[in-house]
Amino acid sequence: MIITDTHTHLYSESFDEDRIDMIQRALDSGVTRLFVPAIDSTYTNAMLKLEKDYPENVFLMMGLHPTHVKENYLDELSHIKEQLAAHKFYAVGEIGIDLYWDKTTLGIQQDAFRQQIQLAKQYRLPIVIHCRDAFDEVFEVLEQEKSDDLFGVFHCFTGSLEQAHQAISYKMKLGIGGVATFKNGKIDQFLNQIDLNHIVLETDAPYLAPKPFRGKRNESSYILKVVEKLSDIYQVSEEIIADVTTQNSKDVFGI
Template structure:
């Protein structure tokens, strides 16, 4: 059984003490494909080292996270373009809009989001979207940019059924992680109405650990809890869920 974690920050400082052991624990459980989202230029070298340490298992993205869009964001986007010329990346992400932490940067977040979508199109790469308290704002830009060359993953999807359908209409898979196990997560109430071909698994580790680990450091191994939850929702074996969602990840990332 091959399981794919489509979104995990394995380079995070949260794993400094036991990174190799934590990754090996996941690999031993069949989680053998890890897609690594970017935050900003300060993490680029750590991500590349992760790839060097686990070359068969790590697949890197590059991009500027919306919470890190500051006045120097154009320099950060130049860094992203430089990385694309120098190394192999499988997506532009995570990118998007986050109005939970800072609404004052909306205008530059929108500009950075648009520019990175256009960069992804130029490179024929998928995008991986971060959206927090910003569904309307994200959908507005996706509507502007929609087309066959726009595709990717709506990471950590937390919206309602209608928003799920809208995201799918823009060629987005829904990234489903620990939130599906939360009592107040709500997505478990409608998820099985959505064809599994639109779903990929993720952890977003070290964040958003699933029940029964909620509130603790998340890690890729805990995707097993997400897999178990989806098995129950879709009434399919965990092996079948893993197979379908891994195939979905291959369709997006091309590997």
């Protein structure tokens, strides 16, 4: 059983003391495909080292996280352009809009989001979307940018059934992780109305650990709890959940 974690911050400082052991626990658990999103330029070297150390398992994205869109965001976008021109990446991400922490940066977040979508189209790459308290704003940009070459993953999907269908209409897979195991997560109440072909698995490690680890540091091996939950929701075997979601990840990322 091959399991794909489509969103794991393996370079996070949270793993500095046991990164090698943490990654080995994932590999030993069958989580052998690890897709690593970018945050900003300060993490690029650490990401490249991970890829060098685990060339068969680690697949990198390049992008500017919306909470890191600051006054210098144009410099960050220049860094992204340089990296995309120089190195193989499998997505532009994670990108999007986050209005939970700071609403005053909406304008530059929207600009950074649009510019990075256009880069993804240029390189024929998927996008991986971060959306927090900003569904309307994200959908507005996607509506403006929709085209045959716009596709990707709606990371950490926490919206309604209607919003799920809207995301899918823009050729986005839904990234499902620990939230599906939460009592108040809500998405578990309608996920079985979404075809499994629209779902990919993720942890967002070190964040959003699933039950029974909620509140603790998340890691990629814990994705097994998400597989278990989706097996219950869809009433199919864990092997089918793993197989279908891994194939979905291959359809998105091309590997």
